Amino acid sequence: SQQGEEDPQALSIQEGENATMNCSYKTSINNLQWYRQNSGRGLVHLILIRSNEREKHSGRLRVTLDTSKKSSSLLITASRAADTASYFCATDANTGFQKLVFGTGTRLLVSP
């Protein structure tokens, strides 16, 4: 079953605009990760934020985590056509081991 629900399911923007996608999860976590998937390909890790962190940056990516609301957001600034992909949040579901529980994903389309 899915741990996380992502919102929106799909997002269409123009190049240069910012894209924000949200993730909600159900159980306590140790950390939360965001991954990108280009159509039909493998997943690429973007960023990991630990449960004791509130915000993290990596290049044009900004991730926030609110453990009280069990939610996270991913902001991509100054989007490019190459950012077109599906984005997934994933949590460790506090299992400790290498089991990620993925959200439903947000399909992002960035038009030139």
Next chain:
Amino acid sequence: KAGVTQTPRYLIKTRGQQVTLSCSPISGHRSVSWYQQTPGQGLQFLFEYFSETQRNKGNFPGRFSGRQFSNSRSEMNVSTLELGDSALYLCASSLAWTLLTGELFFGEGSRLTVL
């Protein structure tokens, strides 16, 4: 450094057959996990191996099995294939003992079509 390699990339089988998928992790990574991705169910965890031991298993029937070899390469097997087994099967490897310290590195996946 070579990434995670999955073979075959594409395959077509018929109902009732079995299939074996292979995954070679990044050199030095000892944890290998498998995920099934379908449009309806999304990404679902299958199982995870570390040092040839299955440490965690998802909620899949016994037709789904796997193993890991001493060189960390892993295989998964699906027997008595059903139409619903059509999916992208993703393998991921990790250096870390747990997810507390690191991310997963995914292969490109094996796309299985069951006719």
